[in-house]
Amino acid sequence: MLGREEFLSSPLIQDGTLRNLQVMAESTQRLSDRVKALRPDVDWRAIAGFRNVLAHNYLGFDLDYVYRAIENDVPRLREACQFLLQQLGSTK
Secondary structure, three states: OOOHHHHHHOHHHHHHHHHHHHHHHHHHHOOOHHHHHOOOOOOHHHHHHHHHHHHHOOOOOOHHHHHHHHHHHHHHHHHHHHHHHHHHHHOO
C-alpha cells in the first residue's frame, strides 16, 4: 500500500487517487435503496458528501483527512461492496 508521505508528496498520486475516490463514491450513489439497505452499517450519505467535496473542491480539502479515509474507510467499503456482490450474485 502507498505510504502517507509518498501520497502527500506527489501531486500526481494525489490527483489519481482523488479521481478514483470520486468515481468510487459516485458509483455508490447509483446503488438502489434496496441494495444499500443490505449494509446499513455503511454511511452512504457520508460517501455522497465526500464525493461532492472531491468533485467540487469546496474550499479545498485536507489531504491528511483524505489519506485517513484511504487507510480506514476504503477497506471497510471494499468489504461491504464484496458482501453486496456476493448477496446479489446469490439472488440470480
